[in-house]
Amino acid sequence: MKKVVVTGLGMVSPLGIGVAKNWQELTAGRSGIRPISLFEPDDGLVTKIAGEVPDFDPTAWLSKPEARRYDRFLHLTLAAGLEALEDSGLVIDEGNASRVATILGVGLGGMPFLEETIGKRIETRKLRRVSPFFIPAIIANMAPGLLSIYTGARGESWTATSACASANHAIGSALRALRSGACDAVLTGGSEAVVCHTAIAGFNAMKALSTRNDDPATASRPFDADRDGFVLGEGAGVLVLETEEHALARGARIYAEVAGFGATADAHHITSPRPDGDGAVQAMAQALRDGGIANEQVGYINAHGTSTAANDRMESAAIRKLFGGHSNDLAVSSTKSMTGHLLGAAAAIEAIYSVLALHHGVLPPTINQFTSDPECDLDYIPHHARQSQVEVALSNSLGFGGTNAAVAFRRNS
Amino acid sequence: MSVQDKVIEIIADQLGVPAADVTPEKSFDELGADSLAVVELVMAFEDEFDVEVEESQASELKTVKSAIDFLNGLTS
Numbered sequence: 001m002k003k004v005v006v007t008g009l010g011m012v013s014p015l016g017i018g019v020a021k022n023w024q025e026l027t028a029g030r031s032g033i034r035p036i037s038l039f040e041p042d043d044g045l046v047t048k049i050a051g052e053v054p055d056f057d058p059t060a061w062l063s064k065p066e067a068r069r070y071d072r073f074l075h076l077t078l079a080a081g082l083e084a085l086e087d088s089g090l091v092i093d094e095g096n097a098s099r100v101a102t103i104l105g106v107g108l109g110g111m112p113f114l115e116e117t118i119g120k121r122i123e124t125r126k127l128r129r130v131s132p133f134f135i136p137a138i139i140a141n142m143a144p145g146l147l148s149i150y151t152g153a154r155g156e157s158w159t160a161t162s163a164c165a166s167a168n169h170a171i172g173s174a175l176r177a178l179r180s181g182a183c184d185a186v187l188t189g190g191s192e193a194v195v196c197h198t199a200i201a202g203f204n205a206m207k208a209l210s211t212r213n214d215d216p217a218t219a220s221r222p223f224d225a226d227r228d229g230f231v232l233g234e235g236a237g238v239l240v241l242e243t244e245e246h247a248l249a250r251g252a253r254i255y256a257e258v259a260g261f262g263a264t265a266d267a268h269h270i271t272s273p274r275p276d277g278d279g280a281v282q283a284m285a286q287a288l289r290d291g292g293i294a295n296e297q298v299g300y301i302n303a304h305g306t307s308t309a310a311n312d313r314m315e316s317a318a319i320r321k322l323f324g325g326h327s328n329d330l331a332v333s334s335t336k337s338m339t340g341h342l343l344g345a346a347a348a349i350e351a352i353y354s355v356l357a358l359h360h361g362v363l364p365p366t367i368n369q370f371t372s373d374p375e376c377d378l379d380y381i382p383h384h385a386r387q388s389q390v391e392v393a394l395s396n397s398l399g400f401g402g403t404n405a406a407v408a409f410r411r412n413s
Numbered sequence: 414m415s416v417q418d419k420v421i422e423i424i425a426d427q428l429g430v431p432a433a434d435v436t437p438e439k440s441f442d443e444l445g446a447d448s449l450a451v452v453e454l455v456m457a458f459e460d461e462f463d464v465e466v467e468e469s470q471a472s473e474l475k476t477v478k479s480a481i482d483f484l485n486g487l488t489s
Contacts, residue, residue, distance in 0.1 A: 065429040065450070129459060132452040 004178045005412065006255040006355050007247050008088025008240030010080040011189075013349050014051030014233050014339050018083060022349070023356055026364045027385040031217035031338050033231050038112075038195050047209040049216040050195045051233030051340030069133040071110030072193035074146050076236035076345075081147040081187055088240035089252055090185055092152045101155035101183045102144035103174045104238070105166030105190030107344025107399075110138030112196040143191045147238070155183045163399030164304070165263075166190050167237070167347035171407050172261030174241050184246040189348035191236035200232065206271065208308065220341075221368035222305035222334035223312045223376040230306040233340025237348030239355070256355045259392065259410040260291025266402030272310055273398060277318030280304075283404035284322050284394060291392075291408045295326050298408075299390025300363050302350045304398045305334025306341055311398065313375040320378070331388065333366040333381040347397040351407060354393040358411045361389035416462075416488060417481045423461055424477060427454050437478035444477075462488055 011018070014032025015025035025032065032051045041048045058067040058075035061082065067075065081102075085092070092100050113134065121130045136142055141159040148157045156177065160169040167190030174188035203209045210229040212219035220231040247254055264286065266279035273279065288295065304315055312334075320327045335353050342349060357363050362385050369382035393409045414422075417437075425432040428444050435444065441451050455471045458464070458480065464487050466474075474480050 063429040065427060069453075128465075129456045131456070132449040136449075 002179050002181070003244040004175050004241055004258045005244050005247050006239050006258060007242050007252040008084040008090065009255065009352050009355065010083030010085070010087060011235065011237040011349055011352055012053045012056060012076050012079045013235035013237070013342065014053060016054060017056060017079065019087070019352065026335060026338060026353060027362055029338070029365050029367045029384060031220070031367060032233070033216040033219055033340055035216060036195060039197065041200070042197060045197065045200050046204050046211050047200050048213045049210070049219055049231060051231060052195055053235055069137060070146070071113040071137045073106065073110060073191045073236070074137070074142055076193055076234065077104065077143040077147055077191040078150055080189065080191070080236035080238040082150065084187060084238035084240050085151055090240060096184065097152050097154040099155055099184040100153035101174070101177060101186040102148045102153050102157040103160065103170045103177070103186055103188045104144045104147070105160045105168070105170035105344050105348060106140035106143050107161060107163050107166045107192050108194050108199070109140040111194040111199055113137045115196050115198045147187055151187065153187060161344065162403045162405070163401055164341065164343050164346055165397040165399035165403045165405040166344035167351065168395065168397040168405035168407050169263060171239065171258065171347065171351055172263060172405060175258050175261050178241060178243050185240060185242040187238055188241055189236065189238040189351065190345040192343045192345040193234040194343065195232060195234050203232065210307065218368045220307045220337050221370070222303070222307040222337050222366055223316065223373060223380050224369055225371040225373040227307045227309065227312065230308055230336065231340035233342045235339070235342050235345050235349055237345060237352045239351060254412045256358045256412050257410040258407065259293060260287040260289070260408040262286025262290060263405040266404065268402050271400050273314045273402065275314065277314045277321060279402060279404040280315055280318040280396065280398055281322045283406045284318070284396065287394060287406040287408045291410065293392050293408055293410070295323050297392045298323070298330055298394055299388065300354070300357055300393040301330060301332045302354045302393065302395040303332050303334045304396045305336050305366070307336060312373070315396065315398070316376045316378055327378060330379070331363050331381050331386065332378045333364055335364050337367045347395060347405070350395050354395045354409050358390065358393050358409055361387060363388050363390070416485045419461065420477065420481050420484060423457050424454065427457050435477055437481065438476065440476045458484060464488070
């Protein structure tokens with residue numbers, strides 16, 4: 001079976017623009033959660049905080065008309081994708097274009113553009129003047145579509161959508177495509193940008209979001225007893241994956257190996273995870289089996305860790321169940337404590353953080369650990385990043401619909 | 414502002430080109446507009462001039478001059 005490696009990284013998140021800035025903020029344990037600034041929150045919204053990409057100006061990547069015609073998740077996709085491609089050193093030309101694929105995870109698509117269109121054109125009965133760019137702006141697969149247009153990649157191009165697990169399904173599918181020989185390189189990851197009235201109102205109605213408006217930086221507190229829900233974040237992460245032989249042939253720098261992928265369904269409930277956590281257990285177990293990895297080799301888990309009681313307790317129990325005694329020896333963190341929950345893009349930025357943890361020998365922390373929850377009793381790397389060179393990192397993602405996906409990364413040897 | 418100046422300003426803004434390049438004889442195609450961008454441009458005229466442009470009329474608008482003449486006719 002072909003070995004698949006990571007050769008390029010690019011991202012924008014609430015921690016900033018670019019991989020270097022993200023890693024600096026992440027390992028310093030800084031929160032990217034602030035009062036919402038992208039729109040003026042209506043009084044009806046009980047949540048008024050989010051993780052927004054700070055100081056993001058799409059015209060740094062696009063002309064003004066292009067920026068106006070594309071939804072924000074597309075702006076973020078391009079920023080991350082072009083950084084990743086440049087970082088990889090891969091040159092896409094006539095000779096290899098058909099061997100480079102674009103597979104990205106998007107959970108919801110262009111919700112802000114949809115909201116504005118409804119507000120401006122449908123409510124005012126000006127349906128004839130809905131923008132001709134409305135449909136292209138909101139469809140989820142425009143993320144890989146635009147990335148292919150701007151990079152010239154002409155291999156398969158599509159979007160995986162599985163709510164908060166979307167990007168892990170995209171990365172897993174990229175791994176399979178590369179192993180099969182269908183392509184030599186894939187730009188994969190995910191994008192999401194739904195900091196808008198509609199999404200906040202919808203998640204508020206589910207009582208899913210933190211309402212700690214007076215203290216945004218401590219609002220996302222995964223595994224902490226005083227958590228009160230997740231914090232919505234936005235961003236995009238893109239990884240350049242290649243077969244090892246392709247990477248070596250062009251002398252590329254290799255960050256880590258994408259070793260295994262596992263995915264399951266709960267078959268239980270539209271939004272609540274199975275109480276026994278079996279869907280998560282089996283997804284992690286499959287990823288390890290797929291990568292030929294023994295439980296004891298796993299040193300770090302980037303948890304789904306949303307900061308909701310249902311998730312954090314179930315996921316902690318699932319890790320205990322799968323790893324048994326070894327669960328006392330491995331470190332687990334939720335970087336959502338700093339970035340918030342990026343939904344369809346969450347697994348993309350968390351894959352990048354996991355890869356960097358292996359590459360730098362530093363494990364990112366879980367911040368906002370104040371009061372321990374007896375049902376969450378793992379080593380969550382509280383407050384401060386930790387120097388530790390682990391061999392395998394596992395990145396978990398669990399989504400509405402009862403969908404579970406895990407990707408295992410191995411240190412490059 | 415004259416209709417001509419306003420049309421040029423809208424075209425320059427919508428298509429992201431310098432106003433100096435928006436000369437009457439230029440076609441929208443030459444200014445880089447694809448079919449979707451032309452639809453968007455006509456909508457911008459409708460919004461800015463508060464007029465309704467019929468489908469058959471819109472399809473005749475292919476150059477800067479045709480837009481200026483058409484809107485001059487509607488607003489005079």
